[in-house]
Amino acid sequence: MKRIRISRCGSQLLSQPTTIPRRPICPYAAAALQRKTTTSHNHRIQVRLQSTSAASDAFDLEEASSGSGSQPSKSSRLETKHTPLEGLPSPHPSAAERSSKLAALRSRLSLPERFPLQTLARTLVHPSADPNPAFNNASLAVMGANLLGYYTTEHIICNYPRLPIEVLFAAQEAYIGPKALATIAAEWGIEAVAEPGGEVDPGLLQLKRLRPGENPNPGSLQPFKPVKWNITTTHRIMKGDEFGVKKAFGSAPLSVNQPVTLETAAQSFVRALVGSLHLHLGRPLAKRFFRDHFMSRHLDISKLFDFRTPTWDLSKLCAREGFEPPIARLISETGRLSRHPVFVVGVYSGNDKLGEGVGSSLDEARVRAAAAALKGWYLYKPLDVTVPSSTEGIELEKSNWRPNLVDCGEVIC
């Protein structure tokens, strides 16, 4: 759908804990800035810088010294005063090293040792548990969502260039939609806390749970409702996100202390994990992780179609492509005069069979055959596919670009 500038995203995220960014990069950060809640956590920022940042140690120290130099009085006061663990909104980063759950999760996902446990712990903190953007996973989740959308979209579009846009959106939803991500998190064995806090195990998903019967979207957080009811497909492509839905981000800043459902928190964890993998391990390993955990899930795209007038669509398609008009022919039948007849009808254009359908009436078999022929058209898969992201990176890992097939579009009646 859209091209993201990965280099900019990465540098912003890694240097984020030093100072509050002037331009907030995600709505959670914007909301937190408005509420001025970040000042109470500055004592933890210093600790965090030395432990979780992916950059070198010298860089860390330099940043730490500059950070403490900018706010000398407050940081020194807070460092001397010891805060009890129960007072923290989420587990302390230093607890990540001692958590067996985090180590188990890292080895279960086959992540290398150089992926820090502190970052893994940070991806498990949802903004509803910890409103501080330096400690929750909001920024990583935004980046991970963009990466997931980019990789999935290019995979589907390059492999199925003729797919109608509605089916494309549905396939995106099936691969990386909220429900799919929540399922993936559950399959990874992610467990959630009953109540977030500094004393709980950092290997648990930290979120403030929605109470039973509570409205998940109160007040300004209603999901986007279109002003116009007839939103066009073009509008959905241009203005929507990868699922064809207008983004909730940007329209209204999300409040940080609002309770969320487990599904929301789990999906933000999966996105944040992909984002942090990209930052710490680089593009090739992140892509391999994406291929192993997301593209390996089987999705039968042929089940996503819903044709209303398949025979009409097919004759329009044949007229557009310059084929002979389609003719339904009865290939075989049995029990025409019985209670359960079966007809096998094929749709032919000239001498070529386009599709075949089975039905208990001639009309049913004809319509099914036309739908099968349309699926045969839309589900065309080229033999040689070069996705755009495979040409990025250094010389060794990138492949030569060969242009993909670009289709002129779906049949519109």
Place this chain on the structure above:
Amino acid sequence: MSTSTPITRLCTKAPRTSLLPFVQLRHESTSRRHKKLMHLPEAPSYTPTRSAPTLVFNPPSSAPSAYHTPLKFLPPNDRRRKLNTEALKYASATSHRQQTSALAAPGTPLHIASHLPPKPSSMLPPPVRKPYEKKYTLGEVEIAEIRRLRLSDPDKWTRVKLAEKFGCTQFFVGMLVRVPEKHQRVETSHQKARDMWGERRRGAREDRIRRRAMWGRDE
């Protein structure tokens, strides 16, 4: 035991009335003929042309997969076009090799008596509905006339009558001109009739609509 014909059968035998010559009728009465009839030709994949061991792939008959793009739908520069043409050539050569003999051709008695499945042929199956050529004969004048007639008296000039008069489809008439008042009236009367339906009839109609929608989803 005597092998001669019993007296009773001789008496009951009817005399020959016709002077036509005897025609030999062969039924599948003996086991030998039955066995011959059941002898099916081998599948093409089981009859390799080479003596070297080959892979035999003979899947059971099933509906074709939607992921197999028909030859006509492949772009011109796709490599599968060439492969497909070669496969087609091989298949036609095989079917020609095992072609039905002239004696068993359609229309002969041997063909009718046989219970065998039809041998492959190059003939296309019969069409489900009679194919028709699309005619684009109506001009501006006729279209204006259709609109005038339909709007002047929608009860007399129904879509069926106009389609018959001008030689087009009812669907085309509906595309040209709509009469919302009549549509409203007819819809109200139909709704009134529908409201009198009982539970069974209503359920049956709703199920029919639901089944019809399943055709397009391939369920």
